Amino acid sequence: MVATVSKSKLERLRSFCFLCPMFHLKNIRESTCLFVTACLLISQSLADDQDFIEEFLKREYSLAKPYRGLALSSSSQWDLMGTAMVTPDHVRLTPDLQSRQGAVWSRIPFFLRDWELKVHFKIHGQGKKNLNGDGMAIWLTKDRMQNGPVFGNMNQFIGLGIFVDTYPNADKSHDRAFPHVSVMLGNGTLSYNHDYDGRHTELGGCTAMTRNAIYDTFLLVRYSKNRLTLMVDVDGKQEWKDCADITGLRLPTGYFFGASSATGDLSDNHDIISMKLYQLTVERTPEEEGEEEEVTIPGVDNMEQFQVEVQEEGMSRVQFFFTLLFSILGLAVLAVVGLIVYGRWKENRRKRFY
Numbered sequence: 622m623v624a625t626v627s628k629s630k631l632e633r634l635r636s637f638c639f640l641c642p643m644f645h646l647k648n649i650r651e652s653t654c655l656f657v658t659a660c661l662l663i664s665q666s667l668a669d670d671q672d673f674i675e676e677f678l679k680r681e682y683s684l685a686k687p688y689r690g691l692a693l694s695s696s697s698q699w700d701l702m703g704t705a706m707v708t709p710d711h712v713r714l715t716p717d718l719q720s721r722q723g724a725v726w727s728r729i730p731f732f733l734r735d736w737e738l739k740v741h742f743k744i745h746g747q748g749k750k751n752l753n754g755d756g757m758a759i760w761l762t763k764d765r766m767q768n769g770p771v772f773g774n775m776n777q778f779i780g781l782g783i784f785v786d787t788y789p790n791a792d793k794s795h796d797r798a799f800p801h802v803s804v805m806l807g808n809g810t811l812s813y814n815h816d817y818d819g820r821h822t823e824l825g826g827c828t829a830m831t832r833n834a835i836y837d838t839f840l841l842v843r844y845s846k847n848r849l850t851l852m853v854d855v856d857g858k859q860e861w862k863d864c865a866d867i868t869g870l871r872l873p874t875g876y877f878f879g880a881s882s883a884t885g886d887l888s889d890n891h892d893i894i895s896m897k898l899y900q901l902t903v904e905r906t907p908e909e910e911g912e913e914e915e916v917t918i919p920g921v922d923n924m925e926q927f928q929v930e931v932q933e934e935g936m937s938r939v940q941f942f943f944t945l946l947f948s949i950l951g952l953a954v955l956a957v958v959g960l961i962v963y964g965r966w967k968e969n970r971r972k973r974f975y
């Protein structure tokens with residue numbers, strides 16, 4: 622995408638130069654003006670390219686038409702579970718029926734540092750507005766192929782979850798319109814709470830009219846240099862709208878991509894049309910290379926709920942009290958045993974003298 626933008630700029634420049642001979646450059650002022658315009662266009666396109674030089678589609682992590690042999694052949698990179706099924710047009714995670722769960726999971730662990738995931742999906746059903754549910758999720762997690770209450774995946778997951786929540790469970794708080802798209806990072810202890818639509822664990826999100834949409838609906842997740850951005854394109858304008866932007870987000874590698882969905886009393890068809898993964902080529906300064914150390918547990922810098930490691934390392938007051946108590950008791954026992962042994966030794970020695 623970025624590469625296409627830059628290409629179009631260069632093409633504009635080329636066509637501009639091609640037109641040059643058609644003008645009669647009567648004086649130096651005109652040619653200077655032309656030169657300055659050209660410089661501006663070049664500098665603009667270079668500025669755009671500074672962050673992301675190029676992007677490459679990685680087929681092994683992508684799911685796209687035709688889905689020949691998907692999950693069936695041993696060479697397939699994906700597995701299906703639950704109600705998920707493949708049709709010529711999409712991978713349907715759940716049909717518009719009550720109490721279904723379905724998912725599609727990548728078989729290959731993911732090790733790229735800078736990437737972009739473009740998801741083309743469709744949520745549609747017979748139910749009237751707010752009489753449909755529950756939504757779907759896109760995952761990049763340590764575990765795969767697990768059933769559970771978080772849009773058909775396990776709770777206390779470890780890794781990234783992007784949710785398209787189509788049903789307002791916490792209907793008392795009208796602070797947001799649904800469908801709502803949001804980001805959560807799990808570290809194995811945080812729980813997604815359905816009753817509150819995950820408000821307490823949400824890192825960012827936005828409202829996006831993704832259900833029964835007349836246009837194609839897309840999500841874009843970009844991760845680079847510990848920054849995660851989420852964008853949506855749901856109103857047929859072919860442009861990305863910012864949805865969430867989280868800096869200082871640390872995500873380990875070796876996790877799995879997946880998409881899951883669940884219906885309850887209310888239902889919808891939840892379809893994945895494609896999930897395309899692009900590798901981003903990103904330049905790093907030596908300082909940036911130094912800053913990015915290997916992470917083992919997902920976390921967000923300066924956020925209390927991710928400081929679990931630090932708490933584990935330190936000793937709580939209760940732990941300290943018992944450690945002290947048992948140390949004193951241990952020492953007392955040792956002293957008593959020592960005294961007894963010493964007493965006997967002394968007695969034996971005395972007997973030997975008589």
Ligand SMILES: [Ca+2]
Pocket residue numbers: 755786787788789790815818
């Ligand atoms: Ca919900």
